[in-house]
Amino acid sequence: MFKGLGFIIILTFLFCPYSFAQDYIVGEGDVLKITVYEHPDLTTVARVSGEGSILFPLIGQVKVKGLTVSEVSKKIARMLADGYIVNPQVTVFIEEFRSKKATIMGEVNNPGLYQLEGDTTFLELVSKAGGLTKDAGDRAIIKRKTPTGNRVITIDLRKLIEEGDTSIDISIQDGDSIFISKAGLFYVTGEVKKPDAYRYEEGTTVIKAITMAGGFTDKASTSRVKIIRKKDNKEVVLEKVNMDEPIMPDDVIVVPESFF
Template sequence: MHSSVLARALVTLGLLGNLALPLDAQQTDYVLGPRDVFTITVWGPGGVSERFTVETDGTFTFPLLGRLKAGGLSVRQLQDELTAQLRDGYFKDPRVTVVVDEYRSQQIFVTGEVKSPGTYTLTRPMTVVEALALAGSTTANAGNVALVRRRIDGEASKAPVTRTGDELKEIRVDLTALQEGVLANNPVLQDGDTVAVPRAAPVYVFGHVGRPGEYTVGRDATVRQILSLAGGVSQRGAAGRVKIIRMVNGSEQEIKAELDDHVQPGDTIVVPERFF
């Protein structure tokens, strides 16, 4: 999939712009975890404003209230909990805000055919398409799917997951559908998830061309472009009878090809011999 194509789709859907939402709009659904740093402000007479760090056990110590749980709570849930407890004997009508200052607890990994693979911090609920945008979108060699790999035991992986197994769940995301604006399968990522974008399957060229073989091409490549990569149709080749052999729902189909038809990863292009 060409990176420019997916990038244009992201802009069209308004997803890239969402990355610049105000902090208060981004943070309220963020789930706190160990090592996150946040500021609690209690507004009004006698109010306080102080920074706290979530300890490894998911708690922190707040004046007046003592040891409180933060890990596993969203920012909004912590605000509501603090408001309720402070109202119970300390403030008549407290207004409490919680703002995350440093995101340290949650991360995801983006690997494979993206421009900037690496580790990314989860600063808010993030979907696959937003993670790909952070990674600079896909490269020209990317296939049509992204794979979300997640541990089924609920534990967060500390490094990119490069294999599958009984302990892992793998979610397939159709990048072509995302490009077309179909967001039904655009899962929200969890701490420790790996988003892997495999390289596109090659296209095979056989028959009467200059250089038969396999070629890795972008998603929008045409029969004409691939035949050019393969050295063109030879003098004995029949350019008007080119066919594509394609697997559809597990069965092989033979399609009469026009030179401007788009190919799909895994297609086989066959150029037969001329009759005379």
């Protein structure tokens, strides 16, 4: 469905890794490499303990679990500045990532549970799952557990993939659950040249739907087009609809034959 997927993933690898790494949330089992500018003796490689802390020279135990890489850098800098080093410049890298897993379901070719190697973005996980199916819709829903409760994140796939807005290609976190929605469909039947089911897009009008179906046949009664719409589990028939009227997912557009 989205032809630019591979290209966007390549762009993500080329231009975005540093910013994503800075947003990575540190957890138990991660191995951090910490350097302090002009103080090579303080260079430390440490694994985050089960209590969520590391041991750093001069300042001792530092609680880092739940902080981003950027926040860890700032925290250590503040602690060093408190009586040890003037204006310390601290850099933190993830030397080794802990084992993280996320689930991706819905309209991908190989849904399931995936292990995340390093800092993995949404598009990278979609690629691991075999890419989007042809029936994929415009939205992805990410359910994420946070210290304050569950958070739901919506990703606009059209904006991300077709428009190339990689700013919304967020990092996937341990335990995330991703669902790729199925595109809504509508149906055009009767006196059109290509009666069939078509993918719904917001803002589609009756005349656009008929155009997608190849237009009217010579036998079509263009003034008697109707829509069969589901409402409250019942079918409602809208007679003699306006050609500029917007349609809804699951609508059936019926073009009757002219009596003349």
